[in-house]
Amino acid sequence: MAFRKLMGLVLVSLVVTSCSGPRSYLNPGADMGYYQRVGVAAFESLSDDARAGLKLQRILLSELLKRQEFDLVPQGQFEKVETEVRSKQSLNFPTPLDSTALAMIAQQTGAQGIIIGTVRDYRMERVGQEEFPMVAFSLKLVDAPTGRVVWDVSVGERGGPKFPVLSFGETHTLSELATKLCRQALGTLR
Amino acid sequence: MNRVIGLILAGLWSLPGVVAAEPLGLECPGQIAIPCTQRENLDITDRPVVFGGCGSPSVSFRDSVLAPDSLVIRIWMASDSCGAVAVCFQALTLIYATPRVAVLPLENLSSSEDGPRVLQRLLESALGESTKFQLIPPARVDDAIMRGRVRQPVLMDGEQRGRLSRMVDAQYFVVGSLLNYEVYQDPYSGPIPMISCALQLQRAGDGKAVWSESLHAVGNDGEWLFALGVEHDITRLGRKLARKAAELIAQRMLALPCAGIPE
Numbered sequence: 001m002a003f004r005k006l007m008g009l010v011l012v013s014l015v016v017t018s019c020s021g022p023r024s025y026l027n028p029g030a031d032m033g034y035y036q037r038v039g040v041a042a043f044e045s046l047s048d049d050a051r052a053g054l055k056l057q058r059i060l061l062s063e064l065l066k067r068q069e070f071d072l073v074p075q076g077q078f079e080k081v082e083t084e085v086r087s088k089q090s091l092n093f094p095t096p097l098d099s100t101a102l103a104m105i106a107q108q109t110g111a112q113g114i115i116i117g118t119v120r121d122y123r124m125e126r127v128g129q130e131e132f133p134m135v136a137f138s139l140k141l142v143d144a145p146t147g148r149v150v151w152d153v154s155v156g157e158r159g160g161p162k163f164p165v166l167s168f169g170e171t172h173t174l175s176e177l178a179t180k181l182c183r184q185a186l187g188t189l190r
Numbered sequence: 191m192n193r194v195i196g197l198i199l200a201g202l203w204s205l206p207g208v209v210a211a212e213p214l215g216l217e218c219p220g221q222i223a224i225p226c227t228q229r230e231n232l233d234i235t236d237r238p239v240v241f242g243g244c245g246s247p248s249v250s251f252r253d254s255v256l257a258p259d260s261l262v263i264r265i266w267m268a269s270d271s272c273g274a275v276a277v278c279f280q281a282l283t284l285i286y287a288t289p290r291v292a293v294l295p296l297e298n299l300s301s302s303e304d305g306p307r308v309l310q311r312l313l314e315s316a317l318g319e320s321t322k323f324q325l326i327p328p329a330r331v332d333d334a335i336m337r338g339r340v341r342q343p344v345l346m347d348g349e350q351r352g353r354l355s356r357m358v359d360a361q362y363f364v365v366g367s368l369l370n371y372e373v374y375q376d377p378y379s380g381p382i383p384m385i386s387c388a389l390q391l392q393r394a395g396d397g398k399a400v401w402s403e404s405l406h407a408v409g410n411d412g413e414w415l416f417a418l419g420v421e422h423d424i425t426r427l428g429r430k431l432a433r434k435a436a437e438l439i440a441q442r443m444l445a446l447p448c449a450g451i452p453e
Contacts (some may be wrong), residue, residue, distance in 0.1 A: 055299050058367045062388040065402035074397050078346035129377050175386030176367040176406040 014087030024153040024188035035113035037074035043117035052122035099147030214243030218278035243270035292326035292360040294343035316436035355394035382404030383424035
C-alpha cells in the first residue's frame with residue numbers, strides 16, 4: 001500500500017504542471033490611485049459547480065479586506081444595487097455587466113472601480129489514486145463610469161504535493177487553492 | 191499626573207498667539223470618567239461655556255493622550271473676531287470594557303446542511319472561552335436574528351445592522367461564509383474532513399470589517415507518516431479551526447483603539 005502511494009505521488013509530481021504565474025495587464029494610462037472606493041460584482045461561473053463564482057467572490061472579498069488597499073463598498077449594499085440594476089437592464093445573473101449597468105451601479109454605490117470575475121475551473125481532479133483541486137479564474141478591475149478595463153489578471157493552478165513522496169506543502173482543498181491564487185492575482189495589482 | 195498636566199498647560203500657554211484676551215472667557219466642564227468608545231460623544235463629555243468676546247466666538251478642541259490611553263486631556267479653545275483666544279482644559283478618564291461580540295449565522299456555500307450551524311456554535315464556544323471578549327448569549331442572537339428577519343447576516347445593510355446591534359447590544363459581529371464542510375474518503379488514510387470558511391469581524395456601529403481571514407483545515411494537515419496524526423472527526427477539526435479564528439480575532443482586538451482590555 002505504501003509503495004502504491006509512493007508511486008502515485010511520484011506520478012503526480014511528474015504529471016502535474018502546477019506552477020504557472022499569473023498573467024496580468026495593467027492599463028498604462030490608468031491612475032491606480034484614483035480607485036479608492038471599489039465594489040465586487042457577482043462572478044460568472046463556467047465550472048460545473050454553480051456556487052463556484054460565489055465562493056471565489058467571498059474569498060476575494062476576504063483577501064481585499066485584509067490588504068486594506070481599497071475602501072470596499074459593503075457587500076450587502078453592492079449586491080442589493082447590482083440586483084436592482086440587473087433587473088432594470090434585463091441582465092440575468094450569469095450575464096456579465098455591460099457598461100451602462102456598471103455606470104448605474106457606480107452612481108448608486110459611489111464606486112470608482114468595479115471588480116468582475118470569471119471562474120473557469122473549480123473542481124477536484126483525479127490524478128492516479130488521489131484527487132487534487134484545480135482552480136482557474138480571471139479578474140478585471142473596470143473603470144465604473146466608462147467600463148474601461150484598468151487591470152486584468154488570469155490565474156490557474158492544480159494543487160498537489162510540492163515534494164514527491166512527502167505531502168509537505170500540499171494544497172488539499174479548492175478554497176485553500178483559491179485563496180492562494182487570489183493572493184497571487186492581487187499581488188499584480190499595485 | 192498633576193505634574194504632567196501642569197507641563198502641558200505651561201507648554202500651551204507659552205505658544206505664540208495663544209493668549210486669553212479679556213473679555214473672552216471659557217469655562218471647561220469638569221473631569222469625567224467615560225467608556226473609551228464614548229470619547230467623541232460631546233453629549234456625554236459635555237461642552238465648555240463661552241462668555242464675552244466679539245461676535246460669536248468659535249470653539250474647538252483637540253485631545254492629548256496621556257498615561258497610555260487611559261487619560262485624555264481635552265484642550266478647548268475659543269477665538270473671536272477680534273482675535274482674542276481663550277483656552278481651558280478638561281480631563282477625561284477612559285474606562286475600558288470587554289468588547290461585546292455576537293457570532294451571527296454563517297452563509298452556507300457548502301454542500302452540508304448543518305455545517306454552518308455547527309461551525310457557528312464552535313466559534314461561539316471558542317470566543318466564549320476567551321477573556322478578551324464578552325460573548326452575547328447565542329440564544330439572544332438567534333432570537334434577534336429571527337425577530338429582525340435577517341436572512342443573510344453577511345449581507346446586512348446599515349439599517350438591519352443597526353437594529354440588530356441594538357437588540358443584542360453588541361459592539362462587534364462575527365459574520366462569514368462557510369465554503370466547504372465535508373468528508374472525503376482517502377484511499378490510504380480513510381475519512382478525511384475538510385472545512386473552509388471566510389470570516390469577518392465587523393464593527394456593529396458602521397459595518398466596517400476590522401478583521402478578515404479565509405481559514406482552511408484538513409484532517410490530514412497533521413499527518414506526519416502513513417496516516418499517523420490524521421484527524422478523522424469533522425467536529426474536532428471544526429473546533430480546532432474555531433479556536434484558531436478566536437485566537438486571530440483576539441490578536442486583532444488588542445490592536446484596535448478602545449479594545450485593549452486591561453482587566
